[in-house]
Each structure stands twice: as C-alpha cells, then as structure tokens.
Amino acid sequence: MHLFTPQEQATPAICARELSKRYGRRQSVSGLSFAVEAGQICALLGPNGAGKTSTMRMLVGLSSPDTGGASILGEPVGLGADVLRGVGVLIDGPAFVPHLTGRANLRLLWSATRQAWPPPALGNALDLAGLGEALDRKVKGYSMGMKQRLMLAQALMRKPDVLILDEPANGLDPGEVRALREYLGELARRGAAVLVSSHQ
Numbered sequence: 001m002h003l004f005t006p007q008e009q010a011t012p013a014i015c016a017r018e019l020s021k022r023y024g025r026r027q028s029v030s031g032l033s034f035a036v037e038a039g040q041i042c043a044l045l046g047p048n049g050a051g052k053t054s055t056m057r058m059l060v061g062l063s064s065p066d067t068g069g070a071s072i073l074g075e076p077v078g079l080g081a082d083v084l085r086g087v088g089v090l091i092d093g094p095a096f097v098p099h100l101t102g103r104a105n106l107r108l109l110w111s112a113t114r115q116a117w118p119p120p121a122l123g124n125a126l127d128l129a130g131l132g133e134a135l136d137r138k139v140k141g142y143s144m145g146m147k148q149r150l151m152l153a154q155a156l157m158r159k160p161d162v163l164i165l166d167e168p169a170n171g172l173d174p175g176e177v178r179a180l181r182e183y184l185g186e187l188a189r190r191g192a193a194v195l196v197s198s199h200q
C-alpha cells in the first residue's frame with residue numbers, strides 16, 4: 001500500500017468543493033462540499049434520487065459539475081485524468097462484455113491502465129468477490145449478484161489509495177457484506193480513503 005508523505009497527508013484524498021449539478025429542472029446536487037482523508041471511510045447516505053450517484057460521477061470525471069470542482073489526491077479530476085488510474089471505482093455497473101469470462105473482463109478493464117497483468121491486489125479482490133470457478137465462465141450466464149461481485153473485484157484489484165463505491169453492497173448476501181466491510185476497514189487502516197454510498 002502506498003505510504004503518504006506528510007505533504008500528501010495535508011491534502012485530502014478526495015475533495016468536493018461546492019459541487020452542483022442540475023438535470024433539466026431537477027437540482028440533483030446543490031453546493032456540496034466535503035473531504036475524505038487518507039485512512040477514513042466516509043458514507044454518502046440518502047434515499048433514492050438524493051444525488052449520491054451524481055456526486056460520485058462528478059468526483060471521477062464522468063460528468064462535469066455546473067459549479068464547483070473536485071480533486072483526488074490534490075489533482076483536479078476530469079475524464080481520463082492520470083490520477084484516476086489509482087482510484088478503484090464502482091459506479092453505474094455492472095457493465096461487462098457478455099461473451100467473455102469474468103477473468104477476461106477483468107483483464108480487459110485492467111489493460112486500460114497500461115500496466116502489466118496481474119494487478120497488485122488481484123488475489124485479495126478475487127477472494128472477496130468469491131466467484132470461484134465461475135470466474136472462468138462467460139459473464140452472460142452471471143446473476144446480478146455475481147456481476148456486482150465482479151465489479152467489486154474490478155474496483156479493488158488495483159490496490160487503490162482511493163476507493164469510490166456506489167452502493168457496493170447491492171446484490172451481496174449478509175456474509176459477503178460483512179466481509180466487504182472488513183476488507184474496506186483493512187484498506188482504510190493501511191491508508192486508503194474510501195467513499196461509499198448507501199440508501200440504508
């Protein structure tokens with residue numbers, strides 16, 4: 001796990017400043033500011049439609065705020081920003097190539113980082129996903145829960161310093177939710193900043 005220098009620690013790992021986003025007449029996010037430090041787990045809590053996903057999309061450059069801005073590890077975010085390579089993201093998933101296996105999908109997604117296979121935390125990520133032999137079966141046969149777990153593996157396999165996970169527990173059974181909480185706690189103890197959303 002990356003160890004932060006004192007200078008890096010002074011900068012929040014995730015920083016939202018006065019984020020606002022409107023879709024038509026609906027104000028989805030309004031003047032939202034917060035910071036998540038390295039070693040913290042922060043939750044965006046709210047009912048359906050509260051603006052959690054819209055916020056996370058702005059944090060990783062998938063949409064542009066109408067006003068305000070976001071930075072990750074001190075770098076302004078935008079689609080394809082270099083800093084996002086170190087960020088584990090689970091938003092708007094699952095989206096996989098159906099005729100490829102789970103493992104081939106992970107490899108394909110990893111290839112976008114232009115780093116050598118395997119990713120640094122692949123083993124832990126796969127243990128947590130718990131897909132077993134299904135990992136080598138085509139994704140078109142997966143249930144929603146299995147796709148959700150593959151998405152989680154995708155977000156966690158890069159051993160991220162920053163994790164942004166939209167409703168990561170969706171589709172998991174209670175034991176898996178417990179394992180996920182423990183794993184996220186462990187990542188935070190090692191210095192990762194974790195932002196999760198939930199309506200529960």
Ligand SMILES: Nc1ncnc2c1ncn2[C@@H]1O[C@H](COP(=O)(O)OP(=O)(O)OP(=O)(O)O)[C@@H](O)[C@H]1O
Pocket residue numbers: 023026027028046047048049050051052053054055199
């Ligand atoms: N691309 C879009 N176009 C139009 N409206 C949108 C778009 N994205 C979000 N919205 C609207 O913005 C509001 C906030 O949606 P958002 O998905 O951010 O909420 P949420 O808190 O993540 O909810 P959920 O738990 O249901 O995912 C909703 O009213 C939604 O309909």
